[in-house]
Amino acid sequence: MNLAPASTKAWHRKHLLGIEELTREECAAILDTADSFSEISSRSRKKVPALQGRVVFNLFFENSTRTRTSFSLAAKRLSADTQDFSAATSSLSKGESFIDTAKNIEAMGADVLVVRHSTPGAPHLLAQHVKASIINAGDGAHEHPTQALLDLLTIRRAKGKIEGLTVGLVGDIAHSRVARSNIHALNKFGAHVIVCGPPTLVPRSMERLGCEVAHHLDDVLPRLDVVNALRIQFERIHKGFIPFPSVSEYLHFYGMTIERMRVAKPDLLILAPGPINRGVELTPEVADGPNSAILDQVTNGLAVRMAVLYLLSGRTHPHPHEHEAHAAGIKPGRTAEHHAE
Numbered sequence: 001m002n003l004a005p006a007s008t009k010a011w012h013r014k015h016l017l018g019i020e021e022l023t024r025e026e027c028a029a030i031l032d033t034a035d036s037f038s039e040i041s042s043r044s045r046k047k048v049p050a051l052q053g054r055v056v057f058n059l060f061f062e063n064s065t066r067t068r069t070s071f072s073l074a075a076k077r078l079s080a081d082t083q084d085f086s087a088a089t090s091s092l093s094k095g096e097s098f099i100d101t102a103k104n105i106e107a108m109g110a111d112v113l114v115v116r117h118s119t120p121g122a123p124h125l126l127a128q129h130v131k132a133s134i135i136n137a138g139d140g141a142h143e144h145p146t147q148a149l150l151d152l153l154t155i156r157r158a159k160g161k162i163e164g165l166t167v168g169l170v171g172d173i174a175h176s177r178v179a180r181s182n183i184h185a186l187n188k189f190g191a192h193v194i195v196c197g198p199p200t201l202v203p204r205s206m207e208r209l210g211c212e213v214a215h216h217l218d219d220v221l222p223r224l225d226v227v228n229a230l231r232i233q234f235e236r237i238h239k240g241f242i243p244f245p246s247v248s249e250y251l252h253f254y255g256m257t258i259e260r261m262r263v264a265k266p267d268l269l270i271l272a273p274g275p276i277n278r279g280v281e282l283t284p285e286v287a288d289g290p291n292s293a294i295l296d297q298v299t300n301g302l303a304v305r306m307a308v309l310y311l312l313s314g315r316t317h318p319h320p321h322e323h324e325a326h327a328a329g330i331k332p333g334r335t336a337e338h339h340a341e
């Protein structure tokens, strides 16, 4: 019995640090494995012993609701032991360094460290200093790989494909790690990406990442199959720099409203990584409307994080303990060939 979809053979990495360095096949391996894991979440007993005995540590130095909870739950569904680390109440406040903190946590037997930090490259630094697997759960404005993967999975499920779609990333692109990871991921799968927002938040130089830059949402809206409404990252914007005159002007020019839905394609898919600011990036009618897949993203995020934890734990390659596969309760899922987009 196969432990997971055939495409997981493409996965050989110890860490997940960013989408940029992954191949399309590696991304597909995660998405296909996530498809297999989704079935587990629909069972009444939502638990398999795949990572029994493994220890997953959440090291979050920045706020999080969805991502941290999603990683914890994903690890628990795979029967790993999980532990949350809170920077606010740790010895960091007594001067202990980031690397020393991580090394101490590793000394308690952590196999995987899920790291969120406001400094770009912080997870990459840890990967050089500890033996555990590192998962980047967001590093400053750099990357947020699992968010991009769950966005891809949500698009693939809703549209049946990714290749050939036109995806608009709307809002604060300059300070968004979600935007950067999405651009890399969507390009690998052959989607056309348009980044759209005020010039203060969408510099022309973004074209270098392989996307179209637009400053007028109404001009590009009719071409879009997907809108991913990104939050203004006020925490990354320098004090005194005002990227747009007022919230009502932002909504007027860039917000997804019912009026804009009327001129968009009827099957326009609405995504948002959350937290959403109702009445800023999108109005409640759109956030809760029939085109919105915002809560599907949260559900898919759990499956993606289970897939990532599983693949990093190196249990996908043919090994002598086939009975483990059976015990893990994982059914072979769809293969990369099914998604040869």
Ligand code: NCD
Binding pocket: 066, 067, 138, 144, 147, 177, 178, 230, 231, 273, 274, 275
């Ligand atoms: C995103 C993040 O933290 O980068 N949120 C998330 O992970 N769910 C986007 C955001 O905070 O706007």
